[in-house]
Amino acid sequence: MSDNKPVVNLISKPENMLKTVYTACRTCYSADYPINIYNSTDDKEKMLKLIERVISSGHYSTIEHIQVSFAISNVSRACTHQLVRHRHMSFSQKSQRYVKEKGQFDYIIPPTIEKNPELKEKFENFMGEISKVYLEFTEAGIPAEDARFVLPNATSSSMVASLNLRELIHLANLRLCTRAQYEIRMLVKGMCDEIIKEEPWLKPYLVPKCERIGYCDEDKSCGRKITKEEVFKEKVTV
Numbered sequence: 001m002s003d004n005k006p007v008v009n010l011i012s013k014p015e016n017m018l019k020t021v022y023t024a025c026r027t028c029y030s031a032d033y034p035i036n037i038y039n040s041t042d043d044k045e046k047m048l049k050l051i052e053r054v055i056s057s058g059h060y061s062t063i064e065h066i067q068v069s070f071a072i073s074n075v076s077r078a079c080t081h082q083l084v085r086h087r088h089m090s091f092s093q094k095s096q097r098y099v100k101e102k103g104q105f106d107y108i109i110p111p112t113i114e115k116n117p118e119l120k121e122k123f124e125n126f127m128g129e130i131s132k133v134y135l136e137f138t139e140a141g142i143p144a145e146d147a148r149f150v151l152p153n154a155t156s157s158s159m160v161a162s163l164n165l166r167e168l169i170h171l172a173n174l175r176l177c178t179r180a181q182y183e184i185r186m187l188v189k190g191m192c193d194e195i196i197k198e199e200p201w202l203k204p205y206l207v208p209k210c211e212r213i214g215y216c217d218e219d220k221s222c223g224r225k226i227t228k229e230e231v232f233k234e235k236v237t238v
Contacts, residue, residue, distance in 0.1 A: 008190030066165035073158035106156035
């Protein structure tokens with residue numbers, strides 16, 4: 001059995017991410033050649049100021065030039081099923097068709113079950129029974145691609161995931177929300193923490209959506225921010 005914390009490592013990013021984004025932003029408003037802008041830029045404060053203005057105006061194409069890749073492991077199939085729904089991302093995931101489980105497969109236990117000793121024991125026993133059936137099938141000659149049909153969403157998986165900066169910000173805005181499912185929230189936080197260690201200037205963008213727009217536009221709010229309806233009501237009242 002694995003513990004419940006996703007393991008995330010940043011494995012690839014542009015060497016000059018800030019300068020690349022700035023060059024894309026500045027090119028839109030300059031008659032100069034992009035390469036000249038890139039080579040002459042060294043004022044970090046100036047770059048950050050323009051980038052903030054451009055991103056806040058919704059000109060997101062300027063941040064699509066940045067591609068980052070993460071090595072991800074110790075996440076459940078339930079979690080990866082959520083992650084792969086996001087657009088403009090590339091995934092290479094451990095295959096249950098070609099990788100045959102040998103012995104007890106690794107799995108993730110949800111915290112709500114983990115904290116209840118009686119239910120945790122039932123969960124672990126059930127995982128053990130599934131593992132026995134899976135092994136019985138494969139030892140009987142059933143191909144792994146068919147035996148995997150008995151494996152649960154709790155099964156631990158790993159992948160390499162790549163995405164551009166625009167999608168990373170979008171991913172963070174949605175999945176860092178306190179109403180997001182706990183495991184993908186931990187996974188995305190791990191991704192954000194990894195890139196922020198290398199590029200601290202990204203911290204203000206890799207936050208829940210409510211932090212960026214100033215209110216909650218979800219159907220159900222956690223109460224952290226004023227709701228969209230309350231914002232509109234205040235405007236009408238004023």
